[in-house]
Amino acid sequence: MAIPTYDNLFNPVIEALKKLGGSGSVSEIEEKVAVLLKLTDEEVNEIHRGNRSKLSYRLAWSRNYLKRYGILENSSRGVWALTPLGTKTGKVDKDEVNKAVKLLDQALVKGKKDGKKVIDDEEPGLWQEEMLEQLLKLSPAAFERLCQRILRESGFVQVEVTGRSGDGGIDGRGIIKIAGLLSFYIIFQCKRYTGSVSAQQIRDFRGAMVGRADKGLVITTGTFTRDARQEATRDGAPHIDLIEGEELVEKMKELQLGLKIKMEESVEVDKDWFKAF
Incomplete structure (x- = not known):
């Protein structure tokens, strides 16, 4: 349809x-x-x-x-x-x-x-599309370094980019600490392209995870097929977290990376406040 x-x-x-x-x-x-x-x-x-x-x-x-x-x-x-x-x-x-x-x-x-200040909802997706275009202009190595920065800003420590080919698709590793008590070793993969990540690519990445990490993370500027999402959360297999393009740029907005966010000041007189006098 x-x-x-x-x-x-x-x-x-x-x-x-x-x-x-x-x-x-x-x-x-x-x-x-x-x-x-x-x-x-x-x-x-x-x-x-x-x-x-x-x-x-x-x-x-x-x-x-x-x-x-x-x-x-x-x-x-x-x-x-x-x-x-x-x-x-x-x-x-x-x-x-x-x-x-x-x-x-x-x-x-x-x-x-009339010269009044009115809140206008900008066309949805404009800045997101522009951000994705900028990400796609990065070299694969630059995109890996950007992902490294995002993970660090998100609380990961000891984040390293391996950048080695023939390593099962692993682009880097890091550690995330939960409440300062529990540590999980993470390996991640960065995919800077416009296509969709397939279920087979998720399976290949999981195979590279075995014995190396507690969790896996795949970050892409593209999307994931439905089968890929199902494969990532398949019962009986190590869970793999997925971050696609739209989620990636929203995370960058949250972390204020690569964006200039303009905040408009709104001032309103509190008439009730003066009743106390």
Whole structure:
């Protein structure tokens, strides 16, 4: 089937979040929507432009509209959740959502003409796409060093980039300490490309893990196929954590790496405060 338009994804997004317990990451929502719609790997990975899939692009717009409609909210850590209204909502009418958002846009334009400060939701995915383009311009060695920096900023210690070929795909290693008491040895692999990481590549990486580490981590600017995700969490096999392109740039935003984040000051007079005098 063809990937649904952004407004035909409104209800699948809501249903996906409900099945996820009311909240989920971008990748969790995308995976659950793909399952609900019975999309094939080829359909899920169909490219919209650059390094972004058509499904990912349209889901970003869908989440944006549902947020502005009051159904969804999102945190700075990239987690999307149903609002109290969203939790009570069964299904939404796409025409009503589009109409409500259109009215918000009209108010936004009017507010700008009147010189009022109005919060504007920028087109979803613009800075993410630009960031991914910059990552793809890095050499493989530079991307490995960037991943090393990200892991260090995230609390890993003794992070080393091996950079050796013929080492089972291992690009580096490090240690993560939990509560200052428990240490886990991690090996990681960095894949700087636009394609999707396959299940076979995950199996090969796991084979290289044996006897070397407690955990494995694969970081890519691309995506992972559905089979790759299932392989990473297969029962009876060492678990491998996966970070795809969208999650990677969100993590960089959280760590304020490679981004200039502008914060606008908002000042409002507290009229009730003066009643005490």
